[in-house]
Amino acid sequence: MEPIRVLIVDDHAVFAEALAARLGREPDLVVLPIAADVRRALALAATERPRVLVLDMTLGAESGLDVLDGVRETHPDIRVVVLTAMSDLDAMVRAIRQGAVGWLEKTESADRVAQVIRSAAARGGWIPPEVLGEVLRRLAASDGAGPGGEAQLLGVLTPREREVLQCMVDGLGRAEIAARLGLSANTVRTHTQNLLAKLDTHSALEAITLAMRCGMRPSDG
Known part of the structure; x- marks a missing residue:
């Protein structure tokens, strides 16, 4: 590399x-x-x-x-x-x-x-x-879309990308996301790169913050 x-x-x-x-x-x-x-x-x-x-x-x-x-x-x-x-x-x-x-x-x-x-x-x-x-x-408390903007901002994601983003909000790393969703680590990386680009974010942390501002919260599972 x-x-x-x-x-x-x-x-x-x-x-x-x-x-x-x-x-x-x-x-x-x-x-x-x-x-x-x-x-x-x-x-x-x-x-x-x-x-x-x-x-x-x-x-x-x-x-x-x-x-x-x-x-x-x-x-x-x-x-x-x-x-x-x-x-x-x-x-x-x-x-x-x-x-x-x-x-x-x-x-x-x-x-x-x-x-x-x-x-x-x-x-x-x-x-x-x-x-x-x-x-x-x-970060989530700062000015942002608010819960009502979730459909608009996160609506650009595919269902699988939303699942990966939810796992990120849950605090999971790439290997853990792969295990939860039954995907390979490379596939998780691809989904992560795609959702970062679609949300115009530059890091996982920025994407998580945006997701939380839009109302996404850690799941119980």
Whole structure:
């Protein structure tokens, strides 16, 4: 498979260089030049075309949210994973609303960072499990379609895609969805990619949030 191109955006040079060196030892990752500010980050996103951007939320006097805005507007195919010292739920929700598909604190291991990068590149994501429920609740409570809009927004999905989406809302991973629905993992991946595209969402988390805003809730089974 083609290696995953990774752009690190962090103004702490020692940390960023150490992370780049560690990730560079992974055979499936290619680490691009490091960006320390918003301007450099957006310039490298345009010229280097990373698959995943690893972003600190604080870039000196600048905010990582400005990078998120710029990337979402000009390169929506780039997957953004936040790697930060912050543990603020409000900041996490803001970042996800603006397009981030993962959130990690800098206390996480490099192995975990590499794992989340791979997940993001495969159109997945990662939020700390201990706060996932609260993050989803806050996202679902934000302005959206409301229960009455379910038929319109989710109506573009096939019955099987809706089943896969329901499994995602239930918190199931790909292998678990395959087992529940009697499908292969590859078929589940195809359905997931299709429903993400139809809903104009960029991650499983974003699709789950949209589904919950439209009234879909975890099932009892």
